[in-house]
Amino acid sequence: MIGFLARRLAGMVAVLLAISLLTFLIFQVIPGGDPAVRMAGRLATPAQVQDVRRAWGFDRPVYDQYLTTMGKVLDGTVVSYSQQINVEDEIVRSLPPTISLALGAGVIWLFFGVLFGVLSAITAGRLLDRSLTVVALVGISTPAFFLGALLLYYFGYRLELLPLGGYVPLTRDPWGWFTHMLMPWLALSVAFIGVYARVLRSNVLDTMSEDYVRTARAKGLSERRVLVRHVLRNSLIPIVSLWGLDFAAVVGGGAIVIESVFDLHGVGQYAAESIARLDVPPVLVVTLLVACAVVVLGAVVDILYAALDPRIRLAR
């Protein structure tokens, strides 16, 4: 167990370092991406640009700049180029909408994904299964931002039932928080529900043909007990890992598109705006945050796996 954690930790650090280096380099090689020119302003003289360059250390070698920036990232003192605001403060400010989005949508897609998947599997081939399959495939095939835009138009603008985007903190107005988050949750969940329902359906069908399920039936267990204790316990294991990784990606700003459609000012939107300004420090910190979330939750999922399924051993 300790050996597993140590190996996992070493791998995590290596991946995070590689990602930070890659992100830094992507923005280093962009032609016209010289931050000093943009920061000095449009009317700056070459001498002024040179001053900015020296003051921010852009004249130093790339590895030196990378190490300095990473040092500041770890200290929490890194500042964005364009607005010169502390990046980590900005991210802490944009975390509540993103976490609200991830938690709400995560619960919705897990619940309906599992429900639809199980219903589909136990009625395999019948009308309910076919209808749920159609719903799932339409969900998978619909871009979240298209769905979001339609929801905004019909429920927000035409019917005036729900607010037209924006974020209200939970602590200030719980009902307002709920109504503002409802459409983003739905728009984000639909594709995931489709994927989870499909994955679970095929897992359940696979498990149902196992010998131990036949044994369970043969010894007279009720169908409900066979399903819950024997089939679901096995079929849900891959769903755990899927959910962990998807949730991590959304927390880290992976729902950029939904955050922009509903103007939530979350981490993803912050990242997208920073990328558009070619502002390296915020992009670097957000990508590291996502990668961290994905890698940490990946490890947690592996440990959960071993707890849920005694056949899996962590030492490999």
Next chain:
Amino acid sequence: MTPPPPGMKSPPAAIKPPPAGGSPWRLAWRRLARSRATLAFGGLFLAVVMLCLLAPVYAREIAHTGPNDNHITETVKVGGKTLEVVSPTGVPIGPTWHSRFFLGADANGRDVAVRLLYGGRNSLEVGALATLITMLLAVLIGVLAGYFRGVTDGVLSRLLDVIWAFPPILLGVALGVALAVGGLDLGVVKLHSGSLLLPALIVGVVFVPYVARPLRGQVLSLRRREFIDAARVQGHGHMRILASELLPNLTSTIVVFIPLMLANAILLEAGLSYLGAGVQDPNPSWGTMLAEGIRLTPGAIHLVLVPGLMLVAAVLGVNVFGDGMRDALDARA
């Protein structure tokens, strides 16, 4: 097959082979042909592709305008009434259901139906190229990592880990914006910032781990099988074993991944274009058209509905077809 023992007659030629026989591919094909839904949705996708390929014909013969031609100050006659293409307040005309502006106009007075078909060509082209790139890289990486193991596997797997840890859209946007500014100079080929190859390359690379990892796993288990040992004992080289022993056993996995990746590539291209990191203006694509439409809502919902529904139709066609194909290739189902 053992030869018949001496003294026994060879079986009469009149006996037909049992109808269920044949190669696994023939069996799969038969199962596929039986599933009407699969074929219907495959047909839907083909219909969308054909429509988009006919874009120049539609533009020249029916709409009489190009995808980037502005008609912002013109009027159009619909059922005897003369209507402005774009109203003075900037609201474009909705679907006329006539040859001109069949699906309405956009804010620049361009014909939405013409742009939809030209945009579809771009979206489908980016999707197809991206799928090709994903599959080529993923098969290469998955097979090499799984077969040679050791250092090769270590390096390639870490590379996949790095790509995997970025959410696709974030990596895509970073690469897209970075490359959209200056294009990409690969030394041999130079890609300009407006080139369709750029979004295709980005989308293609982002999805590589999703295919390479399962392939690597499959190769890891295949390489321990007896037929690989047999090939090695016969003195075949690595290349020969890879090409004629391993690859044929991976074909059905690869084939199953193609429609899945095509659907995802089209969706990711739309997402990237929505964020301005995909296909670049004035080149239309379903994603850029959707982005324009969403910016103009609630003024003209047809600008959201038209490209959105077309995109869903194409992706749904691919997804249902791919689903049916997977069932057909998987003998257990």
